[in-house]
Structures are given as C-alpha cells and as structure tokens.
Amino acid sequence: xxxxxxxxxxxxxxLMIREEKGTVRSIDVAHHLEFSKPSVSRAMSLLRENGYIxxxxxxxxxxxxxxxxxxxxxxxxxxxxxxxxTKLGVSxxxxxxxxxxxxxxxxxxxxxxxxEHISGAQHFMQS
Numbered sequence: 707x708x709x710x711x712x713x714x715x716x717x718x719x720x721l722m723i724r725e726e727k728g729t730v731r732s733i734d735v736a737h738h739l740e741f742s743k744p745s746v747s748r749a750m751s752l753l754r755e756n757g758y759i760x761x762x763x764x765x766x767x768x769x770x771x772x773x774x775x776x777x778x779x780x781x782x783x784x785x786x787x788x789x790x791x792t793k794l795g796v797s798x799x800x801x802x803x804x805x806x807x808x809x810x811x812x813x814x815x816x817x818x819x820x821x822e823h824i825s826g827a828q829h830f831m832q833s
C-alpha cells in the first residue's frame with residue numbers, strides 16, 4: 707500500500723522523537739509538527755489501522771516494521787538532502803524545508819544516484 711506524504715511525515719516525526727526522547731506520545735508528535743491534537747489523533751488512528759504504528763494502553767507509540775521502514779527511508783532522504791543543499795550554500799533553514807518537500811517526490815532510483823554522487827563527491831573532496 708502506498709502511504710501518502712502526510713503519513714510519511716508523521717512516521718518520520720515519530721522516529722525522530724523516539725531517537726531524541728526514547729518514547730513517543732501523540733502530544734509529542736503534535737508539538738514536533740506544530741499540528742493540533744485532534745489532527746494528530748486522527749492521523750495516529752489511520753496509521754494504526756494501516757499497520758504502521760502500535761499504540762499501547764498508556765498511549766505510547768511504537769513503529770511497526772513497515773512503519774519503521776517508511777520512517778527510516780524518509781529520514782535518510784531528509785538528512786542527505788539537507789546536508790547536500792547546505793553544502794551548496796543554501797541556509798540550513800531553507801535547506802531543511804526544501805529537503806522536506808523533495809524527500810517525498812524523488813524516485814528511489816534518483817535518490818540512489820544522488821546518494822552515490824554525493825558520496826563520491828565527498829570522498830573526492832577529502833582526498
């Protein structure tokens with residue numbers, strides 16, 4: 707099943723919060739994304755129904771294997787694109803915002819080639 711961009715953003719946020727804080731609740735996601743609690747609650751219900759997250763009786767959110775796969779793919783894209791744009795001279799704020807838009811629309815093939823190109827360029831510059 708293809709997940710929508712908004713779902714990818716939620717899953718990426720859950721992964722980032724978990725890495726930062728260790729645990730994730732809906733309120734953490736709402737604060738991180740600056741969304742209303744009702745919007746996040748609805749999104750969490752949809753992600754749970756589609757098998758991307760699990761929420762325990764205490765409200766702690768964990769990613770399922772499929773949720774983690776989506777979140778880590780998007781997070782990797784975000785990090786690489788942000789770093790690359792910053793190295794090109796784009797301000798960190800604009801680079802992060804642009805990376806957030808680009809990360810969802812690039813094909814896997816294009817991202818892989820960008821990744822190879824950036825890695826090769828970094829290796830060349832370090833030599």
